[in-house]
Amino acid sequence: QVQLKESGPGLVKPSETLSLTCTVSGFSLTSYHVSWVRQPPGKGLEWMGVIWGDGSTAYNSALKSRLSISRDTSKSQVFLKMSSLKTEDTATYYCAREVSYLRFAYWGQGTLVTVSS
């Protein structure tokens, strides 16, 4: 069945770079788009960016200068890198898979990242 699972460091210092991995199973990354969505504690959801099945990417303009999404199809992994972290980047980070008619039908469990010195 379709599964997505995020992994990452948990705690990152301000100004450092965050690296997260989304490991997927049950589908091919070349056939489906995978997005990153984040949620600050107690707040709403924010779409960050997407890597499409053809490998191209799109980013939220508010994060574009700091964000990079890539993948390794042989390992079924999608990567998020975000530089110059601030305390406001503290959030649970989710990866999610799109399905037809443009919706996120599958979500990972999320990984909490705290930005603190």
Add this chain to the structure above:
Amino acid sequence: DVVLTQTPPTLLATIGQSVSISCRSSQSLLHSNGNTYLNWLLQRTGQSPQPLIYLVSKLESGVPNRFSGSGSGTDFTLKISGVEAEDLGVYYCMQFTHYPPTFGGGTKLELK
């Protein structure tokens, strides 16, 4: 970016009560292809969001038919006809018509 405004921010209900949540968009969500990409999701406490409704009114597989969605253009509504305990959590509308995809601020459904 498209702004989605959800009301009310908090909804108190008793079991069996019918409730509605509004989602208003800053722009029409009617795509040039004729589809309206307005979705609803539910996030229970401590869990990931889960999809409920897509294309305004189509239920995701496994979603009980006490949930229904309606609306067009810029005004949309999620209705729960007879709240059950498992329905408690935060409801989000989300649009995919215009990039970037955006979410409403959420409506928290609690027991009265």
